[in-house]
Amino acid sequence: MRRILVAYAGVNGMTRSCAERLAKELKGTDVTLCDLEKEIPSISDYDVCVAGSCVRRGKLRPAAKRFLEETIAGESDCPTGVFLCCGFADRFEEYRDRLIPKAVRERAFLISNFGGTLNPAGKPFWDRLWLFFARLGVVESEIDDGEYTPTLPAMNPENIGQMAFLARTLPLVQK
Numbered sequence: 001m002r003r004i005l006v007a008y009a010g011v012n013g014m015t016r017s018c019a020e021r022l023a024k025e026l027k028g029t030d031v032t033l034c035d036l037e038k039e040i041p042s043i044s045d046y047d048v049c050v051a052g053s054c055v056r057r058g059k060l061r062p063a064a065k066r067f068l069e070e071t072i073a074g075e076s077d078c079p080t081g082v083f084l085c086c087g088f089a090d091r092f093e094e095y096r097d098r099l100i101p102k103a104v105r106e107r108a109f110l111i112s113n114f115g116g117t118l119n120p121a122g123k124p125f126w127d128r129l130w131l132f133f134a135r136l137g138v139v140e141s142e143i144d145d146g147e148y149t150p151t152l153p154a155m156n157p158e159n160i161g162q163m164a165f166l167a168r169t170l171p172l173v174q175k
């Protein structure tokens with residue numbers, strides 16, 4: 001059975017929810033979920049790796065940055081997909097090109113935006129404040145554009161499904 005590692009780092013639960021949804025879509029494979037904030041896995045135990053991080057203040061989580069730089073870019077034979085969770089979907093390409101190490105970008109089978117949230121509800125105080133103003137910015141700019149139903153970010157099931165499909169079906173490296 002194909003052994004798939006889903007390793008993620010987030011703060012308020014959205015990245016974890018995306019990772020869990022991906023794991024669900026990988027039912028029938030031997031899937032392991034790993035929170036990089038708690039543990040750094042050894043990828044030699046897996047056939048495929050999918051690694052993800054949220055973006056906060058224009059940066060990856062330090063644990064995810066380390067994992068991509070040291071483990072993925074270093075041990076380069078495990079097919080790897082990467083996902084980001086970000087509140088500003090229109091900045092995804094910029095985050096992808098700036099935050100993901102070149103060595104990882106060149107060998108990833110997919111780099112995808114799994115979505116994100118700008119919903120302040122239930123978050124710690126400073127995050128709530130940040131999210132409140134970020135959300136206000138989105139709403140105001142869309143009203144300026146003449147669109148009165150602002151499109152706030154959410155989880156992106158299509159992109160998660162595409163990652164799951166590739167992780168299940170891509171040809172494996174003979175070890």
Ligand SMILES: Cc1cc2nc3c(=O)[nH]c(=O)nc-3n(C[C@H](O)[C@H](O)[C@H](O)COP(=O)(O)O)c2cc1C
Pocket residue numbers: 009010011012013014015016054055056057058059085086087088089091115116117118126127128130131
């Ligand atoms: C303090 C803070 C800073 C953030 N900075 C960014 C950012 O620079 N760019 C962006 O697109 N989203 C940003 N976001 C939105 C997060 O990427 C989004 O809420 C994401 O879903 C968080 O994932 P998590 O729940 O796993 O922490 C920020 C959110 C917070 C609370």
